[in-house]
Amino acid sequence: MKLYNTRSGIVLESANQFYAVPSDNWDTLINQDSLYADLQQITTSKTASEQYEAWTKTGLLAPIGRQEVWASGVTYLRSRNARMEESKKSGGDNFYDRVYDAERPELFFKSTPERVVGPGANVRIRADSTWNVPEPELTLFITSTGKIVGYTCGNDMSSRSIEGENPLYLPQAKSYDGAAALGPCLFVPENPISPDTQIRLEIVRNEQAVFTNSIAISQMKRQHTELVEFLYRECSFSNGCFLMTGTGIVPPDDFTLRSGDEISITIEGIGTLTNVVG
Ligand code: DO4
Ligand code: MG
Structure with a gap:
């Protein structure tokens, strides 16, 4: 099932049918251990309508309310190698090698909800990067x-x-206005997502694809539950929390984003998140 946060209200998609969710509080709705069962109840008690489907075509918001966004890093071999390369000059390269093999994962605070952008909105690159x-x-x-x-x-x-200059600059490399995008929906499956699930990245410049790649989430070195266990050790999250699980796709070293580039991230079962660099 998929939950959409739209300008007209919250919409549930189940088996290609669309239902209005009788709640206007995204935070209390999603922060339920019984979320899948709660949503299933809606499909039996409410009438589906194409009107609700239309809501998901325009005015989609990021599927976030008051939650913090955290991120994990160096969870795929490709990320470890790319980071070791970019930080060679600063002598910080062995941090990445060590964290890839360490028991404790890299976890960092990524974004307040206010800095997150939703589907179709602009992401940003820093002026000093x-x-x-x-x-x-x-x-x-x-x-x-x-x-x-x-x-x-x-x-x-x-x-x-910025990150390559010194690993201690990580918060500046990662956290700024428009540095995080989420969407297009919150995918709520009955069971944990399949390890065969593919993530695909496409970057289009002047209507031409300039970079495309994909990877299965099974290539990730760590378990999702392991990341959550470390994150929740000494932090409480009264509205729940979003956690990015790290990248397995890094464009070649001679690639950098430009203003106007269109970035599409597709994950099987969830959908496509598209944003333009503003
Ligand atoms: O170590 C720096 C950040 C790593 C990261 O964001 C990733 O691997 O996705
Ligand atoms: Mg990352």
């Missing part, structure tokens, strides 16, 4: 009790020049 990439990441929604109940597509926009 010369090397910029999108990072397409499966993003978990975790309830206050630590249960993963949903998934969405995430874009962890990153400055490679």
Whole structure:
């Protein structure tokens, strides 16, 4: 099932039918360990309508309310290698190698909800950064009790020049206005998402694809539950939390984003999140 946060209200999609959700509070709706069962109840008690489907075509908002967005890093071999390369000059390269193999994962605070953009909105690159990439990441929604109940597509926009200069600059490379995108919906399956699920990134410039790649989430070194366990050790999340799970796709080193580039992140079962670099 898919939950859409739209300008006209909350819409549930189930088996290609669309239902209005009788709640206008996104935070209390999604922060339920029984979310899948709660949504199933709506499909039996409400009437489906094409009108609600129309709501999902215009005015989609990011599937976030008051939650913090966190991110994990160096969870795929490709990310480890790219980061070791970009930080060679600063001598910070072995941090990435070590964290890839360490018991404790890399977890960092990515975004307040106010800085997150939704489907169709502009993401941003920093004016003081010369090397910029999108990072397409499966993003978990975790309830206050630590249960993963949903998934969405995430874009962890990153400055490679700032992070490469010194790993201690990570918060500046990763957290700024328009550096995180989420959407198009919150995917709420009955069981955890399949490891065979593919993530695909396409970047289009002047109507031509300039970079395309895909990877299965089974290539990730860590378990989702392992990341959640570390994140929830000493942090509580009264509205639940979003957690980006790291990128397995990094464009080649001679690639940098430009203003006007269209970034599309597709995850099987969830949909496509498209944003333009503003
Ligand atoms: O270590 C820096 C960030 C890593 C990251 O964002 C990723 O692997 O996706
Ligand atoms: Mg990332």
